[in-house]
Amino acid sequence: MTHPSRTPPSVPCVFVGDAPVDDDIDTVLAAGRGLAYGDGVFETMRAVGGVIPWWSAHRERLRRGAARLGIAMPSDAALDAALRDLLHAHSDAVIKLVLTRGSGGRGYAPPRDVPPVWLVSASPLPPAPRSGGLVLRWCDLRLAAQPALAGIKHCNRLEQVLARVEWSDDGIDEGLMRDADGDVVCATAANVFVLRDGRWWTPPIDRCGVAGVCRAWALPALDATEHRLTPDDVLSAQAVVLCNAARGILPVARLGDHAWSPHPAVGEALRRLADAHPAFPVIDRGSPWA
Amino acid sequence: MTHPSRTPPSVPCVFVGDAPVDDDIDTVLAAGRGLAYGDGVFETMRAVGGVIPWWSAHRERLRRGAARLGIAMPSDAALDAALRDLLHAHSDAVIKLVLTRGSGGRGYAPPRDVPPVWLVSASPLPPAPRSGGLVLRWCDLRLAAQPALAGIKHCNRLEQVLARVEWSDDGIDEGLMRDADGDVVCATAANVFVLRDGRWWTPPIDRCGVAGVCRAWALPALDATEHRLTPDDVLSAQAVVLCNAARGILPVARLGDHAWSPHPAVGEALRRLADAHPAFPVIDRGSPWA
Structure with missing residues (x-):
């Protein structure tokens, strides 16, 4: 049995480069290329017992997607720390990670040397699949x-x-x-x-x-x-x-x-x-x- | 002559349905379908002397795009008020309006009866075009x-x-x-x-x-x-x-x-x-x- 929770998704934690953002999150997101152009990649991951068993595969796909789009990756240490904090509060959940190219919403040319903006959040487990298929x-x-x-x-x-x-x-x-x-x-x-x-x-x-x-x-x-x-x-x-x-x-x-x-x-x-x-x-x- | 300003783009003003949002803007945007899926439409408009001469054409295209995607439109009164306030501060600028489907970042099925989330912002005029073409x-x-x-x-x-x-x-x-x-x-x-x-x-x-x-x-x-x-x-x-x-x-x-x-x-x-x-x-x- 899966255990669909009635709790809503967690409020996403937002990061710029390797650092969590606490102030001006609204500006970071509102003026970002994720919102403007869908200029990013994401992962949807299953957490169980406080870990993401397929994390290394997700990270590699994230890396390949970011490389294809020319988006900088956060450090492994920053990713690990962000997920560790999230998994501490949401040990059995669907974890979403969105990595965007960062700021710059006017003009398709990405600004140079702008750090990526990324978010992690947790959602309740999906309902159990229909038992008959x-x-x-x-x-x-x-x-x-x-x-x-x-x-x-x-x-x-x-x-x-x-x-x-x-x-x-x-x-x-x-x-x-x-x-x-x-x-x-x-x-x-x-x-x-x-x-x-x-x-x-x-x-x-x-x-x-x-x-x-x-x-x-x-x-x-x-x-x-x-x-x-x-x-x-x-x-x-x-x-x-x-x-x-x-x-x-x-x-x-x-x-x-x-x-x-x-x-x-x-x-x-x-x-x-x-x-x-x-x-x-x-x-x-x-x-x-x- | 165009007059490219060195001022950065304005901080976008964010609206849910017809109402401006002041609190929890970060949550509205971070958990929104605009950021998650690029689930929205936008307009990039030229303001001159405090008006957008082609506003009615932009609004009609916005309406057609929103209808194609099944996104609700804000009221004309809310759009007009938001632009009026923005144009008061940025009379000669490039005005951007982004209309997203609103909240719901887990799962492609849009939630029912969720108001759209939209943003307006102003950017400096682009540089004058190369005179030789x-x-x-x-x-x-x-x-x-x-x-x-x-x-x-x-x-x-x-x-x-x-x-x-x-x-x-x-x-x-x-x-x-x-x-x-x-x-x-x-x-x-x-x-x-x-x-x-x-x-x-x-x-x-x-x-x-x-x-x-x-x-x-x-x-x-x-x-x-x-x-x-x-x-x-x-x-x-x-x-x-x-x-x-x-x-x-x-x-x-x-x-x-x-x-x-x-x-x-x-x-x-x-x-x-x-x-x-x-x-x-x-x-x-x-x-x-x-």
Whole structure:
């Protein structure tokens, strides 16, 4: 069982360079490029028992994203100290880290030698997944191909917002997104894996989509491979799962009119994740998929 | 002459719904969807003599962008009051208005019935344009085709940021951007018009790019038409100008190795703009283009 808390997200702690900011936070944020242009990257991480088991993988993806955009990284010591303080108060939570390019909201040219502005905050754990498996839909909005931004978890997320706005039915858990060619890329907030001929496939993330930390774990752990996936490849798969670092692996029960029955490979994937990450024990599932 | 001031941008004034916010601005911004996802739209406007001559056009574009994204608009009275106060202190300036979807930084689904968060701020006028005409380059980064976002001035601007980061040579004023098909779309912060056979052409903004307020003025005022433009169409044009609402029409002198001499149609365009907008008198140009 997950334990969704009713407490609201914590007030984000704000840092400039390596130093926490206490005064003029409003100016730092209001005049910042994060707000002006989505000029930043972020991580959404699962904390359990006061630690973030996949922190090193998140930090490396953050570093890759920052390098792609040319944003300076805070020091490891500053990141560690900020997370330590946050985890002390929020030991089992979803931890969000946003790293922006810092000040400069007029003109796309970044000012030189401006320290990055970054924030950490904690949110309650998400509700436990539907025990019978997720219910998905197809999103109408197509992801644009932008190789320069593909893979990194940048803060330009209007495509995901618009896709998520397509439905308000609480009976739908997630939506699958396609690119302009019609190939399946991901869900709005998760990567997708499909089982075909007993092997796990996931779409490449070279034109659009986010290279998720749970996806990066799953590729070798499940001996999965990257393949472009058509909608028919998904619908004719033996099993479909979504995954992200906040919720682990989530079996899919339905996509539109199509339904999947539990498959042993899904149970095996859940067990491997349980061995790898203490926030995702199989017993939590309480579902036929385990 | 423009009068670039050395004063820094004003501290943005922040509003929630129709009300100014004085307390907890940091929380409003740090936990907001503007910062989290670039979930908003903005306007960059030229104030002259304490008024924004094109305010009604900016407000209509803001309204169209907000409608496309499903973001609530503040009331006209609240917008007018906020701008009136700002213009009182900054009568000749570049005024920026950012309208975000408001709170909710965890999860792409927007919370229901949350008021928008918006900001207004003033920046000094930009430096006077190079009197001999702008010097341009080609940007390597290609704009992705996303019809759902094309035309509106949304806050997902990483493509423009990455394109602008491609050069740091102060001798280059702007960069022309192409889409994935190689067609010319715009500059990083301006629309582009080219003169061919004595007629002005500008690219359509149906797949990517921003439908600028100065562009919207120029289409009928210059009897211009929308055409897809190849790089060769630009290089073989009789004249090229950029335009935006902050700086008006800017003649282009060079693009890479190619140079243009002053053309009477450019002077005529500058005179028409001068008649339409008091911030852009022809006499300000002091250039052979006028």
